[in-house]
Amino acid sequence: MITLLNIYRDYIACLNKKAWDELDHFIHDRVRYNGQEIGLAGYRTMLQQNYRDIPDLYFQPELLVANDSLVACRLTFNCTPIGTFMQLPVNGHKVQFAENVFYQFNGNKIKEVWSVIDKAAIEQQII
Amino acid sequence: MITLLNIYRDYIACLNKKAWDELDHFIHDRVRYNGQEIGLAGYRTMLQQNYRDIPDLYFQPELLVANDSLVACRLTFNCTPIGTFMQLPVNGHKVQFAENVFYQFNGNKIKEVWSVIDKAAIEQQII
Numbered sequence: 001m002i003t004l005l006n007i008y009r010d011y012i013a014c015l016n017k018k019a020w021d022e023l024d025h026f027i028h029d030r031v032r033y034n035g036q037e038i039g040l041a042g043y044r045t046m047l048q049q050n051y052r053d054i055p056d057l058y059f060q061p062e063l064l065v066a067n068d069s070l071v072a073c074r075l076t077f078n079c080t081p082i083g084t085f086m087q088l089p090v091n092g093h094k095v096q097f098a099e100n101v102f103y104q105f106n107g108n109k110i111k112e113v114w115s116v117i118d119k120a121a122i123e124q125q126i127i
Numbered sequence: 128m129i130t131l132l133n134i135y136r137d138y139i140a141c142l143n144k145k146a147w148d149e150l151d152h153f154i155h156d157r158v159r160y161n162g163q164e165i166g167l168a169g170y171r172t173m174l175q176q177n178y179r180d181i182p183d184l185y186f187q188p189e190l191l192v193a194n195d196s197l198v199a200c201r202l203t204f205n206c207t208p209i210g211t212f213m214q215l216p217v218n219g220h221k222v223q224f225a226e227n228v229f230y231q232f233n234g235n236k237i238k239e240v241w242s243v244i245d246k247a248a249i250e251q252q253i254i
Contacts (some may be wrong), residue, residue: 010179011129063229063241065197072192072199074229086247100227100243102201114190114201116227116243120213 004066007108008073013019018051020044028109054081062098071103086119090126097121133194134235135200139186145204147171155236181208189225213246217253218247224248 009025030042038046051057056079061075063126076098081090104112138153156167164175178184183206190201194239203225231239243249 008183026205063197063199063231065192065194065199065229067192068192070192072227074192091170098243099239100199100229102192102199103201104190114225114227116225116245118243119246120244 001073004068004071004105005064006100008064008066008103008107009061009073011110012061015047015059020048023047026108027079028106030114031110053083054079056080069105071105073101073103073115075099077100082112086117088119088122088126089127090122093126095122096124097125131195131198131232132191135191135193135198135230135234136188138237139188140172142186149169150174152238153235159239161242177240180210180212183207185249188191194234198211198232200228200230202226202228213244213249215246215249215253217249220253221247221251224252235253 003037007026013024014022023044024040025039027043030037031040031043032038033043033046057077058079060078060113061073062076063072065072076096078094078096080092080094082092084090098121099115099117101113103110129224134153148238151167154167154170157164158166158167158170160170160173184204187203187205188200189203190199192199203223205221205223207219207221209219211217225248226242226244227231228240228242230237242247
């Protein structure tokens with residue numbers, strides 16, 4: 001269990017340093033995201049788009065729990081989407097929100113992700 | 128760890144049978160929900176309002192992971208909010224959505240909850 005948490009922390013560090021050439025250490029070739037197989041290339045594209053939309057994006061684990069194949073994390077964000085984010089006109093406002101997310105591992109790699117981002121919290125901050 | 132998962136499953140059964148007089152077995156007197164102390168009475172009121180808003184509400188754990196004090200669960204719902212839900216005009220449409228939620232336990236009771244409901248998924252179903 002500790003090993004999986006360590007791998008997960010290394011994955012988050014990989015995202016925060018935008019080390020896209022290391023993403024294959026953590027992400028399965030045929031990874032599924034919210035019910036759809038997007039694969040490693042699609043996953044990398046999604047993350048790169050996230051950083052274009054939110055240049056100051058930073059992943060901060062707040063709660064973390066794992067068993068031998070599943071990791072759950074509450075990530076918190078304090079960042080500045082430059083335009084539309086989740087179909088909301090954030091337009092450079094600084095917002096704080098959370099993402100509660102589960103990761104199914106296959107060996108040392110993430111094979112499936114179920115993510116929910118707190119859109120309602122963002123809406124309340126841009127009214 | 129198994130014990131905490133068993134307690135959690137009993138908590139979900141309590142919700143699904145609307146056994147409000149048993150809620151104090153699972154919920155701490157001073158429970159916090161998404162950053163606010165609402166207490167046991169407030170928690171009960173919130174759940175009862177959920178069932179008024181969604182008469183066919185049913186809690187279905189899909190993913191579940193725990194350590195000695197923290198439980199994470201992905202709950203899925205297939206239900207029919209009768210009016211406005213999460214400020215969305217669902218108005219009797221059947222919708223499917225998930226809630227990714229963390230529970231901090233104090234002994235055998237839930238002391239703090241961090242919940243995120245997939246509002247974006249509901250929006251896509253009522254367009």
